[in-house]
Amino acid sequence: MTRDAAAPSTRERTVTLTVNGATHSARTEVRTLLSDFLRHTLGLTGTHVGCEEGVCGSCTVLLDDVPVRSCLLLAVQAAGARVETVEGLAVDGELTPLQQAFMAEHGLQCGFCTPGILMSLTAAEREGLSEPETADEVLAGHRCRCTGYAGIRAALRRSRAGTGQGGGAGEGAR
C-alpha cells in the first residue's frame, strides 16, 4: 500500500463504466482494484477474490469481451469499459445452458471459484473455441479445490453438446 500524503481528493477519481449493461459511476481511490470496486463499491459480490495475485481465476470478469483477472486491474483502468460479471449471465433468473450444465453435472461444490470459471468458459464459447481447447487451455487458468475438475469438464461437455459446439468447432478463433 502506498503512503500518499496528498489529500484524498487528488488520490480519487470518478470511474464510469457499464457493468452487465447498466452504467455505473462512482468515486474511488485510484489504488482500488477492479475486483474491490465491483464488490464493495458497486455491491456486485458475485465476483470472488481468492488469491489477489492472478493465479486462482476466481475474480475473472469480461472487460470488453476479454476475460481478465479483476484483482490485477485497477478500477480506473476499466473506466469507459464494458464489464460483464457472473450476475449478468442469467437473464431474469433463467440460467444459461452452461450454468444449467454445471448444476446437472455437479460442476461446483463450495461455489467460490465458480463465477470466474463461468466467465472464462462463456468467453471461450463466444469466441468459438472448441470444447477440447476450452478444457485444456481456458480451464487451465482456474483453480478449484473441491471438484478435481471432473464435474467442470463434464459440464463443459454437456453444455457444448446441447449447443452443437462440441469438438472441432472454432478453427481460427483468437
Place this chain on the structure above:
Amino acid sequence: MTEDTGATGPGPLGRALPRTHDPRLLRGDGRYVDDIAGPQRGVLHAAVLRSPVAHGRVTRFDATAAREDSGAHLVLGPDGIARHTGPLPTFWRLPGQWQHTIEVATRTVRYVGQPIGLVVADSRAAAEDAAERVEVSIDPLPAVTDVDAALAPRAPLLYPETGTNAAGRIRLGDPEADVERAMADAAHLVTRELAVQRVSVAPMEPRGLLAEWTPATQQLTVCSSTQVPHPVRCGLAAALRLRADQVRVTVPDVGGGFGGKTTLYVDETLVCLAAKLLGGRVAWTEDRAEAMAADYHGRGQRATARLALDADGRFLALDARVRGDLGAFATQGGSGPFQITGLSLEGPYRFPCAGATVTGVYTNATPTGAYRGYGMQEACWIRERLIAEAARELGLDPGELRLRNLITVGEMPYTVRAQTTYDTGDYPATLQRAMAAVAERPRVRTGRLRRGVAAVPSVEGTGYGPTALLEQIGLEASGWESGRIRINEDGTVTVFTGAVSLGQGIETALAQIVADRLGLPLERIAVRLGDTDTSPHSDYSSQASRSLVLCGTALLRAGERLRARMDALAAALLETVPEDVRLEADETFRGEKTSRTATWREVAARGWLGWGRPEHDRIRLEESVDYDPPDITFAHAAHAAAVAVDLDTGVVTVEGYWAVHDSGVLVNPLIAEGQTVGEGLGMALLEEADCDPATAQPLRRGLADYPLPAPADVPPVEVAHTRTPSPHNEGGFKGLGEGGILPVAAVVAGAVADAVPEIAAGLNRTPLTPYRIWTLLREAGLA
C-alpha cells in the same frame, strides 16, 4: 460411471439429484462472509499485525503514529489484548502436555505470521496503511522448524521452562515390548523413515468474519466462515469473558473448509474483541498471504516405521514411532491428527500385533491442525509404503501380498489392535476390482519414459463418533448430533441440524432423507444450518465425514416420527385408522375405507390448531432426535493409478486413475462422486508448505508459490461405488467426505515404484516433486 445408485423406493433417497442451492451460487448470489460485509456501510475493517520472524520477544509496540494521524479507530497490541482477553480452550491433548490453552495476547512470537496486534479503520486499505505505522520491535531468538532438529540436544527451545520441545507422548495399540517380541523372530523386517509434508489447507475462500457488538443488549453476533459455529461461540465466550448466550455465531455460505475452519483462531478472536471495544461492526477477511502463514497447516509428521512378516508373507507386526509437528503451539485439536495416525495404522489388514508411539513436537512454524482425512492419510502412507517395499524385497507381487493379508468378509466385524471395530465391507473384492482396472494396462516404455501401475486399499473411519469413545480417548468433545424437523402451519417443512454447508452438498442430502421419510417432494423441505441460536448444539459440526451419518440418522428418525403423527392426524380428520391412510404423490392423504381426502397442508394446519386433540397427544408438529452412534462406521475403498515417470526431468504424470468406493447406502450418488474425486493428487505430487531451514521463513506465501492441482494435473477419474450398508444406523449410511484423499499418495508412489523399481526404496516422503524424483533417479544412475 456410477453404478448401484442405491435408490430404494419411489422417494428421493438414493437419487442423483442436482443440489438445491446451486442456482443461487451459479447466478452469483452466493452469500460468503465478505459478500455480506464488504459492501455494507458503517462496517469497520481490520488488519492483523503479524510476526515477521519465527521466534522472538516483542519488546516494543508503539501505536502512537498509527493512532494520531492514520485514521485508525482502534489499535490493539499485546498489552491491550491481555487486558481484555483470556486464553482459548483446547479439547484434545497428549498425556504430559502442560499446555492446555492457547494464548490470545502474544509477547513471545513463535512462528512467522503469528498475530501480535490489530488495527481497525474505515476500510481494509486504510487499516493496512495504519498497520504500517505501528512500530514493533522484536528481539529475535534462535528458531527451529524441523521436528527431528527440535528434538535434538541443544535445540532452541520454544518453551525453555519445560526443558524440551516434546509436548507429550502416547502409546496406542499394543505395548512396545509386545511388538518387539513379535518382531524378534520374524523372517522379514522392513524399516523405513516415512514422512508426510506440511500442507496448506487452502480453501478457495480464505477465513473471514463480521463481528457486531450491540451495546444495548450486550450481545456479540458473529457471521463467520467456519465449519464449527458452536465451538467458535464457546471459544469466544471464554476468551472475551462472556456468557455463552451472549454470543451468537452464524455461518453464511462457506467457500470450502477441508478442516482449516474447524476451530476459532486468535486473529478471529481479536476481530470480535475490536467489535466489542468499539461497540459496532468490524469485518476482516484474510488475504491469501495471511492464509498461507496463519491458517493452521495440515499434516507434518515423520515416522520410523517397521513391518514384520513371516516366511509366507503374512503380516506379524506393525509399529510406528511418529513425531508429529505441532508447530508453535498445540492447537485446539493439537496432536489429534497424529494420534489418529496411530489409531488407524493397521488399515484394512490383519495384524496379530500393532502399535504406535506418538510424540508431539513444538517447532517455530505455523501450528498444525485438521486437514481432510487427517491421520488416516498419513497412516495409509506409512502402511502401504512398507507393504510395497516388503513385496519388492521378497520378490512378491504387491497386490498378492495385500490380498494375502486383507481382512475378509467372514472376519467381520473385526476389531483391530488399536481397538476400533470395522463393521462391514468386502475389502479383498474392492481391491481386486481396482487391480483389474490396471492389470491389463500395457506398461509401455518409450525412450526415457517409464510407466507403472499400482492399486492400494484403504479404510475410512466415518461418523465420529460415539461420545463414550471420545471420552475414553480423552477427547473433550461430544460426538452426537441432533436433528429437528418442523412441519409448519402451511405444510412446508423446516429442518434444523448441527451440520454446516461448505460445499459438500449436505443440505440437499439431508433434505432428500427428510423428504423420503415424510413422503414429500424435495422442494417442500428447507434446511437451515449454521446458527447457534437455532441450530442444535454440535461440538464437531461438519468435519470428519460425519454429517450425513449422524445428522442424517437423527433426521431419518425424526422424519419417521413426524410422518406417523401426520398419519394419525389425517386418520382422525378422515375418520379412519392411521393404517388406512395413504399419502398420495399429490400430497393428499386418502382414507382407503372412507374414500375421504385431506391435503397435507390441511392436516398440518389442523395439527397446529390442536382441535380434536386427545389430551396426551403432542401439539407442536415438531420432532427432535439426538443421535449418539453406537460405533464408528467404516467406509472403504481401493484406488488404482497408472503413471509415467520422465527419467530426464523427474516429472511424474498420472495417466489414469480409478477409485472403487464403498460408503454404504448413498443418499445422492451425484454428490457422492464429487466427494470421492478430491484433491489428493496435490499432496502426492505438488503441495508442500515448507520453511527455509536456515531462516525459518515460510517459502510459500501465495498461490503462485504453492501449487494447488491445476486441471492438467488431475486426469479423469473413473469412480465406481459399491454398497455395503452399515449395521450401525437404520439408513445403512457411511461417511465419505475424506475417503477420496486417503490412498492417493500411496497409490501414486506405488505406481512410481512399479515404473522405476531402482528408486523405490527412496520414495519415503511426499510430495513426489520432479526435483525429489530426479534426485533419486540421479542417485540410481538413471538421470
